Amino acid sequence: MPSLIRKISDYRMERLQVHRVSVADQVAGILRQRILAGELRPGTALPEVSVSAALGVSRNTLREAVRILALEGLLKRDIHRGVSVSHLSIADVEEIYRLRRMLEIPAVYAARKPSVEILRQMRSLVDEYEAVVHARNWVRAVGVDFQFHTQLIRFHRNNRLESFYQKLIGELRMGMVLVDRVHDDPGGLIPVHREICELLAAGELRKCAVLLAQHLDDSEARLRDIVSRYADLRRVRTGT
């Protein structure tokens, strides 16, 4: 595995940078990506031997990667029974959205003097979202959507909060990708996101907060719907 990395870059600088990440972290990244892309669906078991063999790393390394993802909430570990991709329950969705409200809405007010940098980022993310939706790349769209909200959180200027928030939306993302078909109206978010930017720039924080709250409600309702529908589907398939 390390030799593969070596091959990609011969330049000393790059090699150093790439190499600073341990293999375990890289493996965690790969698995995270596959989970968030919906490739590994909730409930999928990840037997250590076969997975480590498939990825070309040792069992121990895979274990470290799994430990990371388990602490992130993406994988579930049942002792002596193996790991599997976590399920997102309605309760989880509700819990996470209560947190999003608790964190994102104050973020708007924290943007009293909004950072130009963050605002610029947000605007470019809206553009990117538009492009991605146009290209009908739904998985990527979900990612960009969440990046937009992460920028919002950055107004708090708090690293711990930011990484916690990213962990949260990581879990949500796992639920979002359950639908391979377009979820209701993915393009509908564009004007909302754009208006959030403008209201922030104009200092209309109250209006912005209201709009955001409403946006979050919508988003939660949509995800609830997806999750409950998926739960039914699973129930039927399992025969419970």
Next chain:
Amino acid sequence: MPSLIRKISDYRMERLQVHRVSVADQVAGILRQRILAGELRPGTALPEVSVSAALGVSRNTLREAVRILALEGLLKRDIHRGVSVSHLSIADVEEIYRLRRMLEIPAVYAARKPSVEILRQMRSLVDEYEAVVHARNWVRAVGVDFQFHTQLIRFHRNNRLESFYQKLIGELRMGMVLVDRVHDDPGGLIPVHREICELLAAGELRKCAVLLAQHLDDSEARLRDIVSRYADLRRVRTGT
């Protein structure tokens, strides 16, 4: 190591419960405890070979434990350079206290109809705090203090928030135990905590929030002081 556990309990019930925790988790628990007790001070290096030998576990197992604590923020990993107990900087303290305010004050308002159970817990924790301070057990006092605030957070009824909060105060605790001597006035918290309980019970949420905010400010100032003093001390000792 596992066989040792077996010996302790022959009863099936107990054995099941004990054995559900992997050795790695147990080791993480031990290390966490020693760090939070101030036994392992910030900056202390933890060489894998010696530590694993001392604890009687393999290097791989210790590594898993270290991975857990690193993700909790208690240990710092520098790749190829080993792990050490994290330092708490003034910036960290400030960041964490901003989060505490953001989370605890809304918790008061979330206690509009306060759970009897939580309130009971809080009161008994105040009593315990009193007893512990009387016994001059400062390390334990810090722990009980933080347990009190954790109960406050429980009004949010949000598991993810709770574990995030516990991670946060875990980091603070590491700073708190830097002083082996009594920090200014450890008994002074008793009436404050007690009044917070009473105001909550009486539904005087606004007053309670104000008091809590003030309490947090005091607490932050005290910790800032400790940390900066310790940083000076370290600077002198290191000769920088």
Next chain:
DNA sequence: AACTTGTCAAGTGTTGAACAACATTTTGGT
């Protein structure tokens, strides 16, 4: 038939040893 009791395979938990990769220190030369 329903219930308990072996037995077995498959998987995880843990270990120890070995080697590779890296940071730091020491060495050796100038």
Next chain:
DNA sequence: ACCAAAATGTTGTTCAACACTTGACAAGTT
């Protein structure tokens, strides 16, 4: 005194083996 190259000690990673659980199925009992 300075700098590059080698030695050192540590972590990162792999491998192979064993101990221990679990789940499922077969065998036996009531």
